[in-house]
Amino acid sequence: MEPIVRVDEVTKRYRLGKQNYVDALRGASLEVAPGEMVAIMGPSGSGKSTLMHIAGCLDAPDTGEVWLSGRRVDGLRGRDLARLRGREVGFIFQGFNLVPTMSALENVALAAEYAGASRRSASIVAHTLLESVGLGDRMRHLPSELSGGQQQRVAIARALVNDPSIVMGDEPTGDLDTATSDEIVTLLRRVNREKGTTFIIVTHNPEVAAACDRTVHMRDGVVDGQVLAVGVYPA
Amino acid sequence: MRVLRSVFRRKMRALLTIFGITIGVLALVVMGSIAEKLSLLVDGGSDYYADKVIVSGTSGIGGFSTEPITTSLIDEIERVDGVARAAGSVMMLLDPEPSAVSMGVVANIQASDFRELGYETFDSDVVDGRALEPDDRGVAVIGADLVSKLDAEVGGTVEVRGREFEVIGILGKTLTAPDMAVQIPLADAQEILVADLPAAVRDTVEKDTLITSIAVYLEEGEDPDEMATVIGQEVDDVSVMGPAGFETSVKEPLKIFNQIIYAIAVVSLLVGGLSVINTMTMSVAERTREIGVRKAIGATDGAIMRQFIAESAVMGVIGGLLGLALGALVGIAGNQAGAQSATELFLLTPRLALGSVTFAIVLGVASGLYPARHAARLNPVQALRYE
Ligand SMILES: Nc1ncnc2c1ncn2[C@@H]1O[C@H](COP(=O)(O)OP(=O)(O)OP(=O)(O)O)[C@@H](O)[C@H]1O
Ligand SMILES: [Mg+2]
Numbered sequence: 161m162e163p164i165v166r167v168d169e170v171t172k173r174y175r176l177g178k179q180n181y182v183d184a185l186r187g188a189s190l191e192v193a194p195g196e197m198v199a200i201m202g203p204s205g206s207g208k209s210t211l212m213h214i215a216g217c218l219d220a221p222d223t224g225e226v227w228l229s230g231r232r233v234d235g236l237r238g239r240d241l242a243r244l245r246g247r248e249v250g251f252i253f254q255g256f257n258l259v260p261t262m263s264a265l266e267n268v269a270l271a272a273e274y275a276g277a278s279r280r281s282a283s284i285v286a287h288t289l290l291e292s293v294g295l296g297d298r299m300r301h302l303p304s305e306l307s308g309g310q311q312q313r314v315a316i317a318r319a320l321v322n323d324p325s326i327v328m329g330d331e332p333t334g335d336l337d338t339a340t341s342d343e344i345v346t347l348l349r350r351v352n353r354e355k356g357t358t359f360i361i362v363t364h365n366p367e368v369a370a371a372c373d374r375t376v377h378m379r380d381g382v383v384d385g386q387v388l389a390v391g392v393y394p395a
Numbered sequence: 396m397r398v399l400r401s402v403f404r405r406k407m408r409a410l411l412t413i414f415g416i417t418i419g420v421l422a423l424v425v426m427g428s429i430a431e432k433l434s435l436l437v438d439g440g441s442d443y444y445a446d447k448v449i450v451s452g453t454s455g456i457g458g459f460s461t462e463p464i465t466t467s468l469i470d471e472i473e474r475v476d477g478v479a480r481a482a483g484s485v486m487m488l489l490d491p492e493p494s495a496v497s498m499g500v501v502a503n504i505q506a507s508d509f510r511e512l513g514y515e516t517f518d519s520d521v522v523d524g525r526a527l528e529p530d531d532r533g534v535a536v537i538g539a540d541l542v543s544k545l546d547a548e549v550g551g552t553v554e555v556r557g558r559e560f561e562v563i564g565i566l567g568k569t570l571t572a573p574d575m576a577v578q579i580p581l582a583d584a585q586e587i588l589v590a591d592l593p594a595a596v597r598d599t600v601e602k603d604t605l606i607t608s609i610a611v612y613l614e615e616g617e618d619p620d621e622m623a624t625v626i627g628q629e630v631d632d633v634s635v636m637g638p639a640g641f642e643t644s645v646k647e648p649l650k651i652f653n654q655i656i657y658a659i660a661v662v663s664l665l666v667g668g669l670s671v672i673n674t675m676t677m678s679v680a681e682r683t684r685e686i687g688v689r690k691a692i693g694a695t696d697g698a699i700m701r702q703f704i705a706e707s708a709v710m711g712v713i714g715g716l717l718g719l720a721l722g723a724l725v726g727i728a729g730n731q732a733g734a735q736s737a738t739e740l741f742l743l744t745p746r747l748a749l750g751s752v753t754f755a756i757v758l759g760v761a762s763g764l765y766p767a768r769h770a771a772r773l774n775p776v777q778a779l780r781y782e
Contacts, residue, residue, distance in 0.1 A: 210776075218691055219776045239695050246693020253779065257688045261400040274693035318692060 170224030202378035250319025419664030420718025439571020482511035506584030524564035671762035687778030703767035711759020
């Protein structure tokens with residue numbers, strides 16, 4: 161089957177000054193099948209976030225190819241990239257990734273509005289999604305009035321609001337305790353099964369990785385080992 | 396609503412910034428109200444002086460002199476070619492020593508020999524009672540702005556320079572000079588004028604020949620400024636002023652005065668604009684991560700730009716409206732306080748109100764442009780890494 165994400169020999173260099181630079185990615189490759197739930201693990205600084213940003217159209221690579229849903233996207237810039245990630249990709253970050261002055265409902269609706277929905281219809285979809293993540297009674301709360309787990313549920317609802325084909329999570333459970341982390345993973349898994357949404361989840365937590373179909377490891381800017389969960393990754 | 400919440404996320408800072416704009420607009424509205432009032436007065440003057448020549452004593456500045464001249468000049472002027480009519484009048488300060496610094500027109504006494512009838516086109520309507528007539532003595536018609544100061548009503552009396560006058564009429568508001576005038580019969584005015592003269596001169600003059608200025612009405616087609624020169628050459632020892640003279644002696648200085656007033660107000664508003672730039676820049680810096688998140692969930696550069704410009708525009712709108720409201724209050728309070736002494740200093744015109752608020756909004760938007768552009772151009776990945 162055609163992979164939904166294909167990152168091929170991608171490099172990314174960050175310049176720190178005239179002389180210094182960091183090679184965040186040095187030829188990283190990754191393929192993810194539709195409906196798959198993949199964990200990315202690896203030491204700090206190994207390029208996990210960078211790879212995820214590039215795969216999610218948040219950034220462009222220096223060299224290499226990036227394909228998303230059958231489209232080549234590594235050459236895209238600015239507005240096109242913004243449009244694509246708004247509709248095709250959902251992002252969940254670690255902690256503090258909601259707009260603090262907006263209610264849960266508004267935060268979720270915002271992503272739909274950025275994708276072109278009217279305020280009214282955005283609000284309706286947001287409503288449904290918040291209910292489906294178990295926050296039907298917290299819609300009007302500001303992020304500061306929600307627990308960490310509840311905030312992450314809002315972020316998940318927001319990531320799903322435009323019905324993306326793929327959701328990227330950068331340590332989505334990094335700030336949460338074990339029990340809450342389990343709840344979040346269960347929720348992600350449920351969405352994955354029910355909607356067939358593809359997930360790429362960067363994590364340091366082996367239990368989170370274990371709940372995924374497959375774990376890839378990164379080291380020094382390359383993906384150095386892909387472990388297939390038995391029977392899930394189609395040949 | 397969302398914009399308001401974002402703006403007031405840092406309440407104190409937002410309020411102080413808005414207050415900066417408010418003070419600027421307040422200055423613009425208050426100063427502008429004075430300028431508008433003065434301009435209106437002077438425009439009235441321009442109308443009055445547009446088609447005639449004013450002759451007064453040599454000490455006259457811009458045709459406003461209380462130095463006595465004699466009625467014999469009237470005949471002399473009427474003999475000049477092109478002159479249709481010359482009318483004498485007396486003009487004096489109502490209060491010989493004006494109490495405070497005053498702007499605009501000072502309260503004054505006016506009397507005329509009625510020779511201008513049929514020539515003068517500038518009209519001040521009597522709204523209550525009747526106008527003066529040639530044979531009147533001891534009566535007065537009161538200008539609109541002096542009614543409360545003099546406590547005047549038709550049938551009552553007013554005191555003018557220690558003499559009692561019966562009020563026979565009240566003038567309608569013209570928004571220019573006549574509003575500040577008490578019109579009395581010429582003979583009464585001449586008595587007051589003589590009494591003002593030094594004792595040594597007093598006995599040497601015939602009081603019924605004394606006037607302070609002559610309005611010269613011209614034949615059809617004569618140019619008033621050219622005629623002013625001609626009259627100046629043919630009549631000795633007088634100062635002559637045509638419409639151009641009024642322009643240079645009154646309008647030009649006023650224009651400069653207005654420009655200074657507006658410049659001060661605009662500078663204070665620009666300072667308010669700088670504080671908006673400062674606040675927005677801080678706000679963008681604080682919200683770098685939020686901007687990163689917004690971009691990650693699909694915000695285009697344009698959407699981020701619009702958001703921040705909306706925030707600074709809102710500060711301009713609120714600051715502008717508050718400033719306008721405060722400025723209007725200051726004007727009303729000032730005019731009320733001045734009503735007793737008949738010095739209405741402020742006139743808040745619709746164009747001034749609209750202009751001030753528009754300026755504040757434009758300033759808000761302009762001040763937001765640079766910080767908003769900076770926010771819009773943030774690299775989403777860098778912004779997300781920002782702590
Ligand atoms: N915007 C940037 N500017 C400069 N260097 C960067 C930037 N982003 C990443 N890097 C560097 O690139 C390397 C990879 O960073 P990346 O964030 O992808 O690592 P990571 O695997 O996600 O680490 P962690 O587990 O700590 O989140 C690091 O050495 C990092 O310092
Ligand atoms: Mg990372």
